[in-house]
Amino acid sequence: MAAGIVGWGSYLPYWRLERSAIAQVLGSGPTKGSRAVASFDEDTTTLGTEAGRRALAVTGPSPRDLFFSTPAPAYLDKTSATTIHAALGLDRSCGAYDFVGSSRSAVGMLLSVLGGASRPSLSILADLRSGLAGGAEERDAGDGAVAFLCAPEGAVVELIGRGSASDEFLDRWRVPGEPDSHVWEERFGEEQYVPLAREAFADALKDAGLTESDIDHAIVAGLHVRAVKAVASGLGVAKEAMAPDLVAAVGNLGAAQAGLALADVLERAAPGQIIVVLSLADGADALVLRTTESLPTVQAAYRSAGVPTVAEQVASGRSDLAYAAFLAWRGQLHREPPRRPDPERPGAPIVHRSESWKYAFAASTCMACGFRHMPPTRVCLSCKAVDQMQSERLADVPGTVATFTIDHLAYSMAPPVIGVIVDFDGGGRYRCELTDAKASELAIGDRVAMTFRRVYTAQGVHNYFWKARPLPGLGQASTDPSTKAEE
Amino acid sequence: MPSRGIRDQVAVIGMGCTRFGELWDMGIDDLLTDAATEAASSAGMSVHDIDAFWLGTMTSGVCGVTLSRPLKLDYKPVTRVENYCATGSEAFRNACYAVASGAYDTAMAIGVEKLKDTGYSGLTGIRPVGDGTDPGLSSPAAFSFLAPSYAHKYGVEKVQMKEVMSRIAFKNHQNGARNPRAQFQKEVSMETITKAPLVAGELGVFDCSGVSDGSAAAIICRAADAHKYCDNPLYVKALSFVAGPAAGPIDPNYDYTTFEEVVRSAEDAYAQAGITDPRAQLAMAEVHDCFTPTELVLMEDLGFAERGTAWKEVLAGTFDRDGELPVNPDGGLKSFGHPIGASGLRMLFECWLQLRGEAPPDRQITTVGPGRTLGLTHNLGGAPGEGVSFVGIVGTERDSTMLAD
Numbered sequence: 077m078a079a080g081i082v083g084w085g086s087y088l089p090y091w092r093l094e095r096s097a098i099a100q101v102l103g104s105g106p107t108k109g110s111r112a113v114a115s116f117d118e119d120t121t122t123l124g125t126e127a128g129r130r131a132l133a134v135t136g137p138s139p140r141d142l143f144f145s146t147p148a149p150a151y152l153d154k155t156s157a158t159t160i161h162a163a164l165g166l167d168r169s170c171g172a173y174d175f176v177g178s179s180r181s182a183v184g185m186l187l188s189v190l191g192g193a194s195r196p197s198l199s200i201l202a203d204l205r206s207g208l209a210g211g212a213e214e215r216d217a218g219d220g221a222v223a224f225l226c227a228p229e230g231a232v233v234e235l236i237g238r239g240s241a242s243d244e245f246l247d248r249w250r251v252p253g254e255p256d257s258h259v260w261e262e263r264f265g266e267e268q269y270v271p272l273a274r275e276a277f278a279d280a281l282k283d284a285g286l287t288e289s290d291i292d293h294a295i296v297a298g299l300h301v302r303a304v305k306a307v308a309s310g311l312g313v314a315k316e317a318m319a320p321d322l323v324a325a326v327g328n329l330g331a332a333q334a335g336l337a338l339a340d341v342l343e344r345a346a347p348g349q350i351i352v353v354l355s356l357a358d359g360a361d362a363l364v365l366r367t368t369e370s371l372p373t374v375q376a377a378y379r380s381a382g383v384p385t386v387a388e389q390v391a392s393g394r395s396d397l398a399y400a401a402f403l404a405w406r407g408q409l410h411r412e413p414p415r416r417p418d419p420e421r422p423g424a425p426i427v428h429r430s431e432s433w434k435y436a437f438a439a440s441t442c443m444a445c446g447f448r449h450m451p452p453t454r455v456c457l458s459c460k461a462v463d464q465m466q467s468e469r470l471a472d473v474p475g476t477v478a479t480f481t482i483d484h485l486a487y488s489m490a491p492p493v494i495g496v497i498v499d500f501d502g503g504g505r506y507r508c509e510l511t512d513a514k515a516s517e518l519a520i521g522d523r524v525a526m527t528f529r530r531v532y533t534a535q536g537v538h539n540y541f542w543k544a545r546p547l548p549g550l551g552q553a554s555t556d557p558s559t560k561a562e563e
Numbered sequence: 564m565p566s567r568g569i570r571d572q573v574a575v576i577g578m579g580c581t582r583f584g585e586l587w588d589m590g591i592d593d594l595l596t597d598a599a600t601e602a603a604s605s606a607g608m609s610v611h612d613i614d615a616f617w618l619g620t621m622t623s624g625v626c627g628v629t630l631s632r633p634l635k636l637d638y639k640p641v642t643r644v645e646n647y648c649a650t651g652s653e654a655f656r657n658a659c660y661a662v663a664s665g666a667y668d669t670a671m672a673i674g675v676e677k678l679k680d681t682g683y684s685g686l687t688g689i690r691p692v693g694d695g696t697d698p699g700l701s702s703p704a705a706f707s708f709l710a711p712s713y714a715h716k717y718g719v720e721k722v723q724m725k726e727v728m729s730r731i732a733f734k735n736h737q738n739g740a741r742n743p744r745a746q747f748q749k750e751v752s753m754e755t756i757t758k759a760p761l762v763a764g765e766l767g768v769f770d771c772s773g774v775s776d777g778s779a780a781a782i783i784c785r786a787a788d789a790h791k792y793c794d795n796p797l798y799v800k801a802l803s804f805v806a807g808p809a810a811g812p813i814d815p816n817y818d819y820t821t822f823e824e825v826v827r828s829a830e831d832a833y834a835q836a837g838i839t840d841p842r843a844q845l846a847m848a849e850v851h852d853c854f855t856p857t858e859l860v861l862m863e864d865l866g867f868a869e870r871g872t873a874w875k876e877v878l879a880g881t882f883d884r885d886g887e888l889p890v891n892p893d894g895g896l897k898s899f900g901h902p903i904g905a906s907g908l909r910m911l912f913e914c915w916l917q918l919r920g921e922a923p924p925d926r927q928i929t930t931v932g933p934g935r936t937l938g939l940t941h942n943l944g945g946a947p948g949e950g951v952s953f954v955g956i957v958g959t960e961r962d963s964t965m966l967a968d
Contacts, residue, residue: 415684422695430694450813451696457810479712479819481764483704485685495700497708499815507812508698520715531695539695 078368080190080231082137083378085130086222086339087123088326088389089114090512090545095215097399102210110395111327114219116405116489117511117529120146120202121156122540125163125528127221128200129472130384132164134377137196137227139166143189145175145182146202147331150530150538152176152252159540160200162435163528165469178248179203179299179331180357186335187361189226190235196227203330206406207256216301218327222335232371233342233351237284237364239276243268247358248299255407262302269303270310273360277311280352280362288312292349293341295319297334298356307356325390338365340386343378347371384548392548394512405489416487421537432467437526437542439504440465448504470526474547475500477522482515487532498524498544512545523547566803568835569663571961574789574796575781577606580912583777583900584746591623591677592633598778598905599634599673606782606792610634613782614667616641619654619674620904622687630673647944648853649804650674651907652953655781656802662783673780674909676902685774686903700763702853703771705946707764709856712819717871725765727874728855729756732769734883735852735891739898741926746773746900770855775900779908781915786961795919797911800937801835801956803828811948824952825864825943832954833866836937837962841866842888845956846931847917849910851943852895862890865941865954889928892917907942907953914938918959936960 089112096107114123124144132139142164144157157172166172175185182201189199202221207213247265250257259265273296281287294317296308308318319337321328329336334355341351351365378385384392403409432438433451440452443466447458450470455462475498486493494510496518510518511529524544531539579601581594589597595618603610618630618641627641646653651674658672681687686702714724733753739745751769759767782792789796807824811817829841838844850865852858862873867888868881876882882890893899893913896906916922918931918938942953 415682416701417681417683417687419699420693423692426692426694430696434694434696457808457814478815479708481700481704481707482761483700483707483763485701485703485762486699493700493704495698495704495708497812497819503815505813505815505817507700520711531699541696 078231078234079192079228080226080234080365081224082227082230082232083131083134083225083374084223084339084342085127085133085383086220086336086386086389087126087130088112088220088393089118089123090394091115091397092326092393092395093397093399093402094395097397098210098215101399105210105215109324111215112218112220112393113397113402114204115512117531117543118204118219119150119530119538120148120204120221121150121159122528122530123204123219123221124200124202124223125160127202127223128160128164128198131198131223131225133381133383134374136225137230139170139198139225140195141171141173141197142166143173143175143185143197143199144202145185145200145331147177147179148204149174149176159435162431163540165436165438165471178358180359182331183334183355183357183361186224187238187363190363193226194228196225199224199226201332201335203332205330209403209408213257216323216327218323218329220326220329220332220336222332222339224335230370231368232374233365233367235363236366237280237286239279239283239362240359241272241275242359243272262300265300266303266306269298269300269356269360270306273303273307273354273356274310276360276362277352277354280364284364286350286364290350291317291352293317293319293345293351295334295337295341295351295353296356297321297337297353299328299330300356303356307354322390336386342371343375343385343387345371401490414485414487414491416485419487419532419534419539421534422539434541436469437471438467438469441468446503448500450504450506470500470504471542473500473502474523474525475544477518477520477524478505479520480510480518489532494518496524496544509543510545511543566831566835568801569659570800570835571786571798572663573659573783573799574786575799575911575915575957576784576789576793576796577602577608577782578780578912578915579605580744580779580909581777582744583773583775583902583905583909585679586776587679589776591629591675594675594677594776594778595630595633595673598675598780599671602671602780602782608792610671611637613639613669613671615639615658615661615670617654617658617661617670617672618643619645619650619672619907620676621645621647621650623675623677623904646951648851648901648903649907649942649944649951649953650904651779651909652940652942652955653804653907655908655911655955656804656953658783659799659802662785668788669782669784671780671782672908673778674904674907675778676904677776678774678902679776702946703763703766706854706857707766708819709860709947710765713856713860716818716820717874719874724874725757727859727877728765728770729753730877731852731855731858732756732897735895735897738884738892738926739894741923742894742899743923745894745898746775747894747898766854772853772896773898773900775902777900777902777905777909779905779912781908781911795959797915797918797957797959798961799955800958801832801954803831803835803955804951804953805831806951807949809949817948819947821860822864822943822947822950822952824950825861825941825954828952828954829865832956836956838937838956841939844935845888845937845939846935847889847892847914847928848939848941849893849895849913850890850941852891852897853901853943855897857943858890858895861941865939884926884928889930892922892926892928907940910940910942911955911957914940914957918957
């Protein structure tokens with residue numbers, strides 16, 4: 077039984093910003109394709125949580141460590157992995173660590189896990205990227221996350237060779253506190269990256285005892301577009317083996333780009349195939365991977381669990397996001413707030429007391445009569461039994477909209493708020509916000525699933541909780557204030 | 564519910580009520596002073612003659628000093644109470660019990676709220692530090708769940724439901740237009756109401772009660788002593804208050820077409836007062852029309868209409884000022900305004916005027932007469948499925964069978 081990746085999951089947000097929407101407002105710029113956009117209530121922690129949920133959606137080993145890497149962390153000085161750990165309902169004895177910094181940290185994290193982990197772990201890579209209005213950083217970036225469950229045995233793909241090349245040069249940088257990245261004149265970076273990538277690639281193949289012609293799937297990823305193109309075209313790998321970079325449809329996911337492409341390949345690959353991942357980020361790293369006989373079984377398991385593939389997510393998404401809404405969500409357009417009090421930051425002690433509810437979305441179910449309580453209570457509403465409850469996580473249980481309302485008065489970064497009463501399958505009712513939805517298409521009886529979101533940020537404290545979202549498969553075509561006017 | 568009640572044991576002998584509205588030039592102290600002074604003088608006494616005080620307010624002050632300081636009360640008991648939007652009624656209920664117990668000869672119940680100093684639209688909360696999981700819906704949104712649920716259950720078309728809601732606002736504005744103390748003293752056309760911008764769900768601006776400042780007060784004494792102060796007192800027939808287990812938001816069986824708290828408190832109050840047919844026996848009702856669908860549902864919960872028929876009764880004018888059972892002849896929360904702590908006592912103030920024939924002639928109801936001398940006040944707090952409800956009944960006649968003392 078091989079060590080390596082035993083499961084994976086990816087998450088691309090619901091929204092797409094068409095590049096033509098930017099060009100239309102600014103009067104110039106490329107108009108082809110779109111980028112994935114995290115909603116106003118998402119950050120790298122929630123994106124990572126959603127990817128993690130999908131990776132854990134099928135039977136597999138329980139992670140004993142959670143590793144989270146992003147260049148856009150929700151907090152400095154506070155671990156985001158512990159938030160994800162709580163939202164995934166992982167065991168208290170499971171470690172949780174951030175690998176924060178440049179996107180090279182993400183590759184390094186994966187390499188260290190694949191290089192010989194002694195116990196199961198979940199590695200999550202997430203990015204949320206934007207830039208100044210009209211720039212390539214804004215236009216060609218994308219938001220999303222990918223997660224890999226790794227274990228000492230049962231691998232669907234194992235690391236059989238690696239190569240790295242490091243060099244110190246100024247290509248992309250951002251001083252802490254700055255919202256946007258700076259990049260040096262790109263021809264300089266290209267000249268540094270191309271030889272570094274070739275060295276890492278050659279070393280990795282040598283390490284694995286393979287040649288270019290053995291490669292079934294090659295992934296070249298990095299934020300330096302010219303360098304990535306130049307490296308990819310000169311690899312000596314068959315053209316049909318080059319994995320699509322997905323940038324046209326969802327943008328470049330930065331720290332999660334290589335991982336997203338790998339997840340996509342894993343969803344298509346056959347047993348015994350060779351996959352090379354070549355990442356350009358302040359140097360270059362190459363991973364040579366080989367799929368195992370276990371791959372088809374795991375592919376089928378994810379399919380039957382209804383976990384969407386990368387390809388399915390790339391092909392879906394809602395593309396009518398207005399550029400003005402995008403700018404507002406990213407803090408570049410300041411909208412007048414409602415004449416309502418600012419939200420209060422949640423209190424640390426009460427949040428900690430309600431951790432299993434707030435993060436793991438665990439209800440209390442009465443062992444005497446079976447009634448489910450959301451939020452959990454000690455006294456049963458139905459039979460009044462006291463302290464006869466068992467905790468039951470409902471984050472993955474779908475529900476049905478009992479009734480709903482559109483609230484134009486409640487505070488939100490993207491008003492109006494849609495309030496729904498959700499009756500969960502198997503019992504339990506909860507009133508919550510509906511996100512990623514079209515108010516005009518909502519109906520009593522609609523099916524919804526829960527999603528982990530950043531509800532708001534108050535006094536520097538992020539308030540995370542669960543919202544409902546429509547289950548995929550519903551038609552989506554109408555207008556609401558976040559979308560472009562009909563043309 | 565085995566509550567014995569205190570039927571005909573205490574009486575209201577004086578009342579006061581300020582104008583409600585955006586009273587930019589009046590503070591909390593002014594409102595309290597005006598309402599308390601008017602109530603005392605209507606009972607022919609000074610506030611300093613009163614033995615004990617119950618002050619109801621949700622956000623305009625804590626502790627009894629909120630009242631004793633502006634009135635310069637000399638070392639009297641002042642109890643501050645809060646029970647959401649039913650706060651005013653709660654102050655009244657407790658003051659009644661204090662007198663009925665024999666602890667005091669006279670007591671004042673006074674409610675106040677100063678909402679327009681915050682700079683915010685609508686109500687602002689008074690919650691303890693939270694865990695951030697409350698969905699944070701506004702009050703109109705919480706009550707807006709009623710409209711589609713009612714329409715769905717009883718097969719009322721969406722357009723017709725909007726007409727029913729508008730008709731309730733129309734009626735309450737008609738009444739408020741004849742009330743010099745009301746916040747909105749203007750009739751509003753059905754068209755204006757129906758076409759108003761939406762606030763939440765199907766609720767437009769005119770489906771929501773007025774956010775306002777105001778205060779109202781009542782003086783209570785033992786029923787046997789009432790004629791020492793007042794020729795025509797109001798006798799307290801029933802006081803019922805319940806808090807529900809907040810089942811609605813967590814119980815899939817709740818369908819958002821009723822307030823169980825109201826049903827229970829109404830049953831209790833009718834039992835206390837000996838009422839078997841409220842629609843025929845009551846001369847009037849003041850109900851908690853915080854939003855128009857609330858008043859619609861209340862007509863059924865209070866037993867004024869059969870389940871599923873209130874919408875037809877509304878359109879037929881049953882609850883108009885000249886209808887079979889006038890509801891909110893003073894304009895209700897909708898038109899009189901809703902300064903939280905004062906509203907329950909404001910409702911009682913309209914009973915005080917109407918049942919005793921002191922309402923302005925253009926607003927005086929004609930249902931009051933021999934055999935029909937009772938008025939109901941209904942005060943609600945919270946939201947559908949998770950609230951508190953008060954039902955009180957007062958009347959001008961003291962039942963002879965209750966004259967034991």
